[in-house]
Amino acid sequence: MATGRTHRPATRSRGIPEATVARLPLYLRALTALSERSVPTVSSEELAVAAGVNSAKLRKDFSYLGSYGTRGVGYDVEYLVYQISRELGLTQDWPVVIVGIGNLGAALANYGGFASRGFRVAALIDADPEMAGKPVAGMPVQHTDELERIISDNGVSIGVIATPAGGAQQVCERLVAAGVTSILNFAPTVLTVPDGVDVRKVDLSIELQILAFHEQRKAGEEAAAAEAGTPPPIRSTAASRKGPDGEVPAVMPA
Amino acid sequence: MATGRTHRPATRSRGIPEATVARLPLYLRALTALSERSVPTVSSEELAVAAGVNSAKLRKDFSYLGSYGTRGVGYDVEYLVYQISRELGLTQDWPVVIVGIGNLGAALANYGGFASRGFRVAALIDADPEMAGKPVAGMPVQHTDELERIISDNGVSIGVIATPAGGAQQVCERLVAAGVTSILNFAPTVLTVPDGVDVRKVDLSIELQILAFHEQRKAGEEAAAAEAGTPPPIRSTAASRKGPDGEVPAVMPA
DNA sequence: ATGCCTTTGTGAACGCGTGCACAAAGATTG
């Protein structure tokens, strides 16, 4: 998972477990797709498959929101979309600033998926004077000098950091001082923030390293199995034998 | 957290807990910084601060790798860098393909942090015939028709998907069929893969929604506190204006 | 060599998250 929570010791906000909160957007996406197909109701089982989770887990998640289902029938799609949207705070508009309009920042600015859920890019900010005024995604880049004013004028509470790692902490501090209380950090650094400020990070490099770990393990087990004289398992039976960590030496598709 | 694991019921690979594996890259980054400053040793406390974790957790994490510390002194930086690198499989070269060279894919291709940890971009692949041959990040984009051959020829086991959501599952299936066993998915979809294939996802939209949830909660608590007569918290002026645009007005997302 | 000081490595307790399994609830059919 590319996501990492920082600080905040499993704060169970308003009774909703953090793990559940993290899955609500997943359910919302699946429900939105059903809504667009005009499907009136779904069972927990169907929705669970669509969201890629266990149906019991899904039901328990929904139980934290209240009892919105009908036994023997399932959940009303539209109603659930509304309830989850409301719970996530998506029924209001969230102005967002992106700081650091380089390769990644520009891609984010161009990303359509932003606006589709109530997030509005209020400003693009970069420290490079050359960038100032240049349009990116149909919006002029503004200089870092304007940061505090922009945050204040637009009532921005969510900031995205896409600067190089070296400048991230400083940018973070300016954002927080200006009133931002939620930060999405793409720079590969640990950000230190005061209490009350949420930081979530997206770190490509970490994700790849985690994949490499498992990849290496798979390769190692395969080699071990081969060396042990285990004949190359019947890979033909597709996903027959369980995962790599089965007691019995399993072999991976190479 | 922008990260999400798919499938794989908390597989404790080779005795190393998944949660620990996810933190190793964090430690490695902090250690690399220390190494560059020629710091010979660090205590668990210092390193924990640098990595943003609890020191007891860090020590327990390292204990899964073996006993690499010296009591009363700390850990040898260089040695630990090597041990963690080896454990993560970073002592070898991992060829990676990126599929979908649009805004995001191009940014990823241009990202220098890729190569710095043993990950080598072996190919850029896109379905658009117009893109074929066009250089991105000094590398010609190749057409999807070549996908299987590229994977095979280069022994690629890690694939990055940066296509629109609609094409992601199909791309995923082709990658897996061609031999890829680890996938990093940027498309907002749930990917279905056979056992033995690892999928990690990076989902900007989900991260923002989680932040919005907490943001809403903070605003609510502040409002409640204000209403209850509790004077507004220390943070008076700047960050006081918590709410986004409108306080109450609610707008449904698409 | 002895004693003191620092820091590791880990036993143990606790809390969170997950998933099973099932009773209760409501729809539906006859």
Next chain:
DNA sequence: CAATCTTTGTGCACGCGTTCACAAAGGCAT
């Protein structure tokens, strides 16, 4: 209206992850 069938909502048990707290280990000074 009663019987049956479907699906929810949740009690419960279990395992993972986190954290505390401390004994053991090693360095260092005298």
